[in-house]
Each structure stands twice: as C-alpha cells, then as structure tokens.
Amino acid sequence: MLKIKQVTLHHITQRLKSPFYSSIGHVIDRESILVELTDQEGQTGWGEVVAFSTPWYTEETITTAFHLLKDLFIPLILNQSIAHPEELQQLFSPYKRNNMAKASIDGAIWDLYAKRQNVSLSHALGGKKTKIESGVVIGMSSIKEMSEQIRSYVDEGYKRFKVKISPKQDISIIEEIRRDFPTLPLMADANSSYTLADVHRLKELDQFNLMMIEQPLAADDIIDHAKLQEAINTPICLDESIITVDDARKAIELGSCQIINIKAGRVGGLTESKKIHDLCFQHKIPVWCGGMIETGISRAQNIALASLPNFSIPGDISSSSKYWEEDVVSPEIKAVSGVIPVSQKPGLGYEVKSDIINKNRLSKTVIKA
Ligand SMILES: O=C(O)CCC(=O)c1ccccc1C(=O)O
Ligand SMILES: [Mg+2]
Structure with missing residues (x-):
C-alpha cells in the first residue's frame, strides 16, 4: 500500500535546439511541470505535464495544469492508501477532463508503484x-x-x-x-x-x-x-x-x-x-x-x-x-x-538529473500531507 506524503512540482523551461512548427502551433521554449511524488518510505516517482504554454494542441496549458494539480488533484491523493495505480481513475472521477494534469500524477504513481515492486515500468x-x-x-x-x-x-x-x-x-x-x-x-x-x-x-x-x-x-x-x-x-x-x-x-x-x-x-x-x-x-x-x-x-x-x-x-x-x-x-x-x-531497471529505469532541473527551473512548489 503506498501513501503519498509529499509532492514537488518543478516548473521548468528549456529552449528547443530548433523551433518546431506544425499547421496549428509552434514551440520555441518548452515549458514543463515535472511532478515528483514521495511516499511514506521516502521513495520517489516522477511524472510530467505535457501540456503546452498555450492551448493550441488541446485546451490545457501549463498554467491550468498547475492550478488543477495544486488546488485539486494533489490534495485528493495526499495520504490516500493506494494499492494499485488503476485506483487513480476512481479518485479523479469527480473531476472532468484535464487529462494532461491527471496523467502527470498517473505516470508518477506508476513509476513509484513499479519501483516499490522492484520491477520495470514496462513489466x-x-x-x-x-x-x-x-x-x-x-x-x-x-x-x-x-x-x-x-x-x-x-x-x-x-x-x-x-x-x-x-x-x-x-x-x-x-x-x-x-x-x-x-x-x-x-x-x-x-x-x-x-x-x-x-x-x-x-x-x-x-x-x-x-x-x-x-x-x-x-x-x-x-x-x-x-x-x-x-x-x-x-x-x-x-x-x-x-x-x-x-x-x-x-x-x-x-x-x-x-x-x-x-x-x-x-x-x-x-x-x-x-x-x-x-x-x-x-x-x-x-x-x-x-x-x-x-x-x-x-x-x-x-x-x-x-x-x-x-x-x-x-x-x-x-x-x-x-x-x-x-x-x-x-x-x-x-x-x-x-x-x-526497454529499460529493465525498476520504474522508469532512468536517473532524474536534479542539476539540469535546477538550472532550468522557473519555480518549485512543495506540497506536504
Ligand atoms: O516529436 C514529438 O515529440 C512529437 C511531434 C508531434 O507531432 C506533435 C508535437 C506536439 C503536439 C502534437 C504533435 C502531434 O503528434 O500531433
Ligand atoms: Mg498528431
């Protein structure tokens, strides 16, 4: 049973090597919110909000996702006993859409769950x-x-x-x-x-x-x-x-x-x-x-x-x-x-580099249970 005790939202921005153009929008500086969950044993799981700065691909933005995470979704999961990541869908069900915000927590819980089972996320x-x-x-x-x-x-x-x-x-x-x-x-x-x-x-x-x-x-x-x-x-x-x-x-x-x-x-x-x-x-x-x-x-x-x-x-x-x-x-x-x-290491199977996050960070928000 995992219990989330702390969530850290790392709001970062990185310049793309070269701008990316599509028929409906383009990206030069890529803003992201990296979601770090910490459980009762101090183990961490990572997820990412993939919404863009403006709503050109879907209706969500980094700012709407930040609001929903901080004010609704994170309070919903803190201290909840979670046996399996699939339970999140039920937890989130009172709130409509905002899928990219939800997915950032879902991904971090899956990473954490796999690490706790000592298996790869793929497995x-x-x-x-x-x-x-x-x-x-x-x-x-x-x-x-x-x-x-x-x-x-x-x-x-x-x-x-x-x-x-x-x-x-x-x-x-x-x-x-x-x-x-x-x-x-x-x-x-x-x-x-x-x-x-x-x-x-x-x-x-x-x-x-x-x-x-x-x-x-x-x-x-x-x-x-x-x-x-x-x-x-x-x-x-x-x-x-x-x-x-x-x-x-x-x-x-x-x-x-x-x-x-x-x-x-x-x-x-x-x-x-x-x-x-x-x-x-x-x-x-x-x-x-x-x-x-x-x-x-x-x-x-x-x-x-x-x-x-x-x-x-x-x-x-x-x-x-x-x-x-x-x-x-x-x-x-x-x-x-x-x-x-496909990494066979526990969870995502990659090390998250805090120095790169710190270098590109716009803000850091820590929310505790
Ligand atoms: O290389 C990538 O990461 C994705 C490229 C891509 O096509 C895309 C990028 C941003 C938003 C929407 C799309 C898309 O698949 O429509
Ligand atoms: Mg497409």
Whole structure:
C-alpha cells in the first residue's frame, strides 16, 4: 500500500535546439511541470505535464495544469492508501477532463508503484518487448530543409518518418519527398487542418503510398472521419479525437480510422492508454506511441508503454538529442539504428538529473500531507 506524503512540482523551461512548427502551433521554449511524488518510505516517482504554454494542441496549458494539480488533484491523493495505480481513475472521477494534469500524477504513481515492486515500468504495465522501434517527426519548414533533415534522420536509422502537412503545404512536399525517397516509411500529420470539403485533395495523397494520414479532420468529428476513410485508401490514424477508451470504441465501430496514436497525456495516463491498447488489440487496430516534444521523463514512460505488444508501428519516440541540449534523465535516451532498448531497471529505469532541473527551473512548489 503506498501513501503519498509529499509532492514537488518543478516548473521548468528549456529552449528547443530548433523551433518546431506544425499547421496549428509552434514551440520555441518548452515549458514543463515535472511532478515528483514521495511516499511514506521516502521513495520517489516522477511524472510530467505535457501540456503546452498555450492551448493550441488541446485546451490545457501549463498554467491550468498547475492550478488543477495544486488546488485539486494533489490534495485528493495526499495520504490516500493506494494499492494499485488503476485506483487513480476512481479518485479523479469527480473531476472532468484535464487529462494532461491527471496523467502527470498517473505516470508518477506508476513509476513509484513499479519501483516499490522492484520491477520495470514496462513489466508493471505488462510489456514484453525488450526493445522498441523509433520514428521521428519533421516539423514544417522549406521543402529543401525538410529533405535535408529526412536525409540525416535516414542516416541515423530511424524506422518511420512523419511530416506535418496542411492544405497550404501537402501534395507538393510529399511529391518532392517521394522523389528523393521512393520507399521511405512515410506518413503525414495534418493536426485537423482539413474538412470534408477537401476530400479530393486528400484523395490525391493516395498515390504516394503513405503509411497513414494522422488526424486530417476536426478533433470532435469521428463521423466525418468515417466518411473520409470510405473515400480514400490511405489509412486514417486518429490522434486528437481519441481522449478515452470509449472514443476509441466509437471510432472503431464507425470505421473512422484504421490506426490509433496513443499519448498518455492526452488520454489521462497510462491506465487509460493500456485500456485503449487492449481494445485496439481485440479489434486488430494497430497503435503507436505519439510524442509531445517532451523531456526524458515522459520519453522513458513512452518507451515502457510502447513495449506492449500491439504497439506494432514505430512511435514518435526519438532520441533526447533531437530536441534537447541536455535532457533531464541519465543516461540520455538514444535510438541506435532506430532502436531503443526497454529499460529493465525498476520504474522508469532512468536517473532524474536534479542539476539540469535546477538550472532550468522557473519555480518549485512543495506540497506536504
Ligand atoms: O516529436 C514529438 O515529440 C512529437 C511531434 C508531434 O507531432 C506533435 C508535437 C506536439 C503536439 C502534437 C504533435 C502531434 O503528434 O500531433
Ligand atoms: Mg498528431
């Protein structure tokens, strides 16, 4: 039985090595809240809020997450007897959504739980794989620059390549990339930048043999996604549309997608991620692990999650060095020839570097039971 006696919120900011652009928003300085839980024996668990500074990807922000954590979620868990991380869903149930704030505690409890059992997080989640395949995302820029980036990521050995598209920049860049890399495992993420009126444009993408198109239409529109999937051959993958396992059930039932991207932050944590994974497994819908330009803490969590069997497509889990000069975990996360080993050490399996956190910290808030 674990009991949380203290929670420390480390609010940090780190400049990305280079700015990241998508159709709906960009990131230059990445703010994060790192959540450190301490139990009755002084053991710690770590989680991360992956919300951004502004609500461009989902409605949450770092500031809304801080408020919910400090004023509601942390008081709810302090001194509670917790036998298993799955109990958190019941504890959080009086409060709607705010999944990224909830997921930061969920992740830290899973880490702590696994450490207390002396097993890896991968093992605690039921993961079997000992290594996972790594994909990479190329942000929006000029075609020339994107091609150069792809070239260097190909040399590094990444297994799946994702480019960001929008109606302003789609067919032209995909055509260009396909000219240079005819057999590259390539996909496109539209972050909801199209509507059903663009069906002809999206149908044109069928000729490029993309692995999938991610979230072409609005986050709340699984009906139009089903209509679009009827009209195009490229498999649709849903990201923003899938917030709960019930969303996944409806999307599968309607035929709105053939693949689902799972991000623990978006769905409220690892427990819900696992439920979505299991449902998709039953329905033969492959899943892969999405990314949020996150620190090594969520990256380590993502690696453990992606060790589950139905994560059969390489995720957006790239090396720490893609975004960071210095990551907050040691050793740094490193994909070698596109492969990352799954840590077998207890919990997340990485050391959290307090010197890097201190260096980048904006504030530290300690809440005691
Ligand atoms: O490399 C990464 O961490 C993720 C890249 C990415 O595509 C992304 C980054 C920020 C917000 C949303 C998304 C997305 O998957 O839509
Ligand atoms: Mg996406």
